[in-house]
Amino acid sequence: MKQTNVMPAEGKLGIMVVGCGAVATTFMTGVLMARKGLTKPVGSMTQYDKIRVGRRDAKQYLHYKDIVPLADLKDIVFGTWDVYPQNAYQAAVYAEVLKAKDIEPVREELMAIRPMKAAFDRNYAKRLDGDNVKDCQTRWDMVLELQKDIRNFKQQNGCARIVVIWAASTEIYVPYDEQYHKTLGQLEMAMKSDDRAHIAPSMCYAYAALAEGCPFVMGAPNTTVDIPAMWELAEKTHMPIAGKDFKTGQTLVKSGFAPIIKTRNLGLAGWFSTNILGNRDGLVLDEPANFHTKEVSKLSTLETICKADDQPDLYGDIYHKVRINYYPPRNDNKEGWDNIDIFGWMGYPMQIKINFLCRDSILAAPLLLDLALLSDLAARAGRYGIQRFLSFFLKSPMHDFTRGEEAVNNLFEQYTMLKNAIREMGGYEADEEID
Numbered sequence: 001m002k003q004t005n006v007m008p009a010e011g012k013l014g015i016m017v018v019g020c021g022a023v024a025t026t027f028m029t030g031v032l033m034a035r036k037g038l039t040k041p042v043g044s045m046t047q048y049d050k051i052r053v054g055r056r057d058a059k060q061y062l063h064y065k066d067i068v069p070l071a072d073l074k075d076i077v078f079g080t081w082d083v084y085p086q087n088a089y090q091a092a093v094y095a096e097v098l099k100a101k102d103i104e105p106v107r108e109e110l111m112a113i114r115p116m117k118a119a120f121d122r123n124y125a126k127r128l129d130g131d132n133v134k135d136c137q138t139r140w141d142m143v144l145e146l147q148k149d150i151r152n153f154k155q156q157n158g159c160a161r162i163v164v165i166w167a168a169s170t171e172i173y174v175p176y177d178e179q180y181h182k183t184l185g186q187l188e189m190a191m192k193s194d195d196r197a198h199i200a201p202s203m204c205y206a207y208a209a210l211a212e213g214c215p216f217v218m219g220a221p222n223t224t225v226d227i228p229a230m231w232e233l234a235e236k237t238h239m240p241i242a243g244k245d246f247k248t249g250q251t252l253v254k255s256g257f258a259p260i261i262k263t264r265n266l267g268l269a270g271w272f273s274t275n276i277l278g279n280r281d282g283l284v285l286d287e288p289a290n291f292h293t294k295e296v297s298k299l300s301t302l303e304t305i306c307k308a309d310d311q312p313d314l315y316g317d318i319y320h321k322v323r324i325n326y327y328p329p330r331n332d333n334k335e336g337w338d339n340i341d342i343f344g345w346m347g348y349p350m351q352i353k354i355n356f357l358c359r360d361s362i363l364a365a366p367l368l369l370d371l372a373l374l375s376d377l378a379a380r381a382g383r384y385g386i387q388r389f390l391s392f393f394l395k396s397p398m399h400d401f402t403r404g405e406e407a408v409n410n411l412f413e414q415y416t417m418l419k420n421a422i423r424e425m426g427g428y429e430a431d432e433e434i435d
């Protein structure tokens, strides 16, 4: 590895996951199994991908860990919070994502991962009724309690560094409000005055993480860190933030497929995405206010790839619709259908159908690993604020909308951003251009 300015990945890395549900336990179980050599972390960029560094004769294809100092799987320690008190073993069994043969070998380790009491407000996820919940008078109390949790966890587990990642339920939609979310001062005031309408519990986790010097990643579509007040906090504490919404099934397909239509200058009349899923995530999203948060996130993908302003003839009138249907028999095995109405030469219509029979948490788990390891890397590299290079992993990537910045949703452009960041942190030239 070249000499870099990135601090080494020495000591234990605590990954504190908010929510101990299907995604979180699939992730934890996979990491624990992989480090015993009992499974392979398939789908993880940090474990498998090789990228080019250097040019022409000096060109080499290297794994990320040979370019930048990454935390090793064996140095990871897991912590979690949840509204339900079941330990990670019980929660993994309940989730029914993994077979017993893939859980039992790490049963002891999973049983030791016991959720701390959640900072929770039932108005933000009505379908949940667990009672492993903090008794807090105000949102500010939630922040202080969570800070204490992080500090205690770090000390009790001898961690050198902590990353906090949200894999808890999707909260109801909290739109950006200039009066409460613009500056850090406003945000703190709203937390202290217990403004429950504008401060979601997830904002308390994010605030606590950043204040404790930990990167924060938002894996649900919640607007939590997608507000200028949180960017200010991240800059003040020199911590990286990323979000939002893990890019797994249908949106992964969309952000990879839409570039085909755009690259060939075909027209797009409509894109209808629908799916059925029956896990607890599906149950929460069955509530219209929670679904709305997801809908906003999922709808944002197309317009920055097939741009109406650039090509009004081709993309001036796209009908984009996204549905999610709760259907318990399928549990975590989501089935997604995409119907794409395109048009070609002289406007003649054609259709494309995509039927993705996926497994939600199996697709999400490697993203948690990559987002946690790369956020930790970014912090050690002295990068802070919005980490746009992590857009690759996210459905609705963060960007500074107050300055008119656009999200990059095209999967291949996102990959270029990711590779360039790894090159740069590894002391190489970030030499790939986005056209």
Ligand SMILES: NC(=O)c1ccc[n+]([C@@H]2O[C@H](COP(=O)([O-])OP(=O)(O)OC[C@H]3O[C@@H](n4cnc5c(N)ncnc54)[C@H](O)[C@@H]3O)[C@@H](O)[C@H]2O)c1
Binding pocket: 018, 019, 020, 021, 022, 023, 024, 081, 082, 083, 084, 095, 118, 119, 120, 121, 125, 128, 130, 166, 167, 168, 169, 170, 201, 202, 219, 220, 221, 245, 246, 247, 248, 249, 279, 280, 281, 360, 361, 363, 364
């Ligand atoms: N699996 C995917 O493909 C995918 C993709 C993108 C986003 N996500 C998001 O990831 C999240 C997790 O998905 P899942 O399938 O594991 O759901 P899940 O319902 O199995 O787990 C979520 C857990 O979060 C807990 N929780 C809710 N509010 C909390 C709070 N305030 N503090 C602590 N815990 C809390 C719930 O009790 C539950 O156990 C969801 O928001 C989902 O939308 C999943």
